[in-house]
Amino acid sequence: MTRIVTDIGRQGRSGRSRRSGRAARRERIERGGDDRRLLPVALALWGSCLGTHLLFDAGMAMMDGGAGRDDGSTGVTNSWALSVALLTIIAVAALWQVGRVCARNGTGRVLIIVCVAAALLGANAAWCADVTAWSDPAAAAVRDGAAYAAVEGTALGGAQASSNRNVDCQTDLRLRTFSDGSVIQPSTATVRLFASGHACTHLRRGAAYQAQGTLSQAEIGAVRLWLVTEDGNVPQRIRDQPKYEQWRERIQEAFLDATEGLSEQGRILVPGLTMGFLGQDRLTEESSGVASIDDTYARRLEDRFRTAGIMHLMAVSGGHFAVIAGLIRRIGAWLLADRRVIALATMGASAMLAALMAPGDSVGRALVMGWVSAAAMFLGRRPQALSALNVTAIGMLLTKPALAYSYGFALSCAAVLGIILMARGIAGVLARLLPDALADMTAMTVAAQLATLPIQVLMEPSLPVWSVPANLLTAPVVTFATLAGLAGLAVAWASPSAGAACAWVASWGTQVMERVAMWLGSGEQATIPWAGGVGGAMLLLAVEGSLIAAVLTVRRRLGLGRDAAHGMHALPGERFGRNPRNRIRIWWADTVGMMERWNRGDA
Known part of the structure; x- marks a missing residue:
């Protein structure tokens, strides 16, 4: 009888412990200042958009490769479509099974269902976007090689120095019509227009042009089509800015x-x-x-800026918008302005700032995220950086699936995510030895670097030392x-x-900045060679995971709380351990107190 009662008590305690563990996990995921529920949704959407794009490119390459054969091209197409369908079914089934396991362990099945829905929605959006781009008349005309083209389109930017050494300048055109010399067809493709001489000074952002030249697939860059105009063939402006x-x-x-x-x-x-x-x-x-x-x-x-790892300073990102938003909040607090007025002023200033910056995916990310935070302020909700980032990524990927394989967008989101998730913990460890300001600054830099290095390795197989x-x-x-x-x-x-x-x-x-770049970005020792491609990125992720685990272990051994209060400003109930920094601060405080007592005694 005693054994039965004991077993029942153990089962009850174990059941309560399991329930408390589940509650703790849910609290950690849904904590108001650090709500992570949308993070897996955003990652599932991003992964589905990227995977769909890669599958589409592989399938189109197979179809193009078999297009010239009379034996089996249809079979290749059918087998490729069947493979895509099977992979989709397997992925959905696997996610559903993961949802069942997570539901048994205390994680809500609703989150998994939302992730599956987001993945399917992202795959559908990316597939439609890729099909639209692939079937565009301009893209179809260059599949068999370069061809003559006459186009009409709107310039997306002003003339810049050309990445093609054979011409002087370049700009991007969003096409409205495309002609191969015989038929004029509507088109929505984006082409990179290359021009030389007098034409470069007349290319204006927002103006519409007629241009003709050699259309070909791009050799480098995100824009897939190049249109090179011939000497003396100046694009004609048909509508002013x-x-x-x-x-x-x-x-x-x-x-x-x-x-x-x-x-x-x-x-x-x-x-x-x-x-x-x-x-x-x-x-x-x-x-x-x-x-x-x-x-x-x-x-x-x-080159020195890039090697030293500070090239991001020359690209507009969230820092510009954060500076402007902070300045507006300070002015609004000084004027005792209503929060709605401050929120509207922040949104307006952010829109004007984005309009004056060089266009880029990181600028769009920073603008939308700033608007989400300002909208939260307008509604009386405390802005949450992680939730704002997730909402921004989900909204932008659904409206423009091509952002899933944009390095600029990925680097921008990864840097912000790293700072949000890791900077506080790293600062808690560094604050044991460094002053608060230096610990926070170092933690933000390290967190952003850890999050962006795998993406940088995909771009260039080296690590900035x-x-x-x-x-x-x-x-x-x-x-x-x-x-x-x-x-x-x-x-x-x-x-x-x-x-x-x-x-x-x-x-x-x-x-x-120039002195630092010239000093630290020179010499062969400024970078470490690393494996490139997906393998190199996965290897670097494994190394970073080991480092993060070590940091968490040190943080737990030192007794730092989740909020990582620095130095002598410990939170109530937080362990106050011995470390060199506390010893120096205590010695300094005792010395100052002794000198004050000595001065009062002399008086």
Whole structure:
């Protein structure tokens, strides 16, 4: 009888422990300040979009490879379609089985169902987008090789220095019509237009053009079609820029003119830090009087920035929007403004900032995420960075599935995700030895680096050795240089002298960045060779997982709480362990107290 009662008691205790463990897991997933429920949904959507795109490309390659054969091309197509269907069925069944296991372990089946639905929705969106792009007349015309084409389209940007050495400039066109010389067909493809000579100074963002030349598949870059115009064949403008595009171009050109009086590093880096547009990419007429930038120095400086691991400073990301949003909140608090007014002002300022920046996927991510956070403030909800990031990724992937294989979008999201998930824990460990500000700064840099390195390895099989020190050395000047550059961008169109003064102040900060890049980005020891491709990325993920596990172990051994309060400002009930930093602070506090008592005794 005693044994039966004991067994029943053990079962009850084990049942309560299991229930408490499940509740703890649910609380950890759904905690208000760190709600992670949408993270698996976003990852499932992203993975399905990327996987569908890869499957589509592989299938189209098989079909194109068998198109010229009379024996078996139809069989290849049918077998490929059957393989895709079988893989889809297997993936859904596997996810459903995982859902059953998770439901037994305390995780809600609803989350798994939502992930499956998101994966299927993403696969459908990506498939439709790929089919639309593949069946476009412009894409179909170049499958068998380069061909003559006459197109009409709208320029998505101004003329920039060309990545093709045979021509002078380039811009992207969103097509409206396509003609192979015999039939004019509607088209929605995006092509990269290459031009030379006098035509480069007349390409304006937002204007519509007629162009003709050789259309071919792209050799490099995200845009899959290239249209190279012949010498003397200038694209004809058929519609002028809208008014807001003229306003945008006037402000940008005024700021670029304001940087002309700076040193060479300032003329290159200040526009890059402010607008994401390096100074050497600006095209001007020879008669304009603007001094040209030394191409050799510009290429070396860009290479050193990339090798040192601080090239992201020259790309507009969430930092610009965070600076503007923080400034508006401070001004609103000083004026005692209503939160709705602050939220609307933040959204308006973010939209104007994005309009003046060089277009990019990271800019779009930062803009949408800022709007989501501002909407939460408008509704009286506390903004949550992780939830805002997940909502942003889900919304943008559904509206534009091609972002799933955009390196810029992936790097931007990964850096923010790493900072949100890992920076606090890393700072808690580093704060045992470093001052609070330096610990937080180092933790953010390390967290962003850990999250983005696997993606960087896919782009280039090497690891930057001095990335963390380079980011720490440049961090003190990034904010003030960015603010000075944005101030110059805002006033240069009205007062060129004021814009030049702001650009000169910003060049102080870029001078520090240039020195750090030239110092840490030089030499063969600046990078470590690493395996490239998916294998290299997976290997790096395994190494990073081991490092994160070690950090968590150290954090648990040191008794740091989840919120990782630094130093002597420990939370109530948190273990206050011995470490060198606490010893120094206690010694300093005792010394100051002793000197004060000694002074009072003398008085």
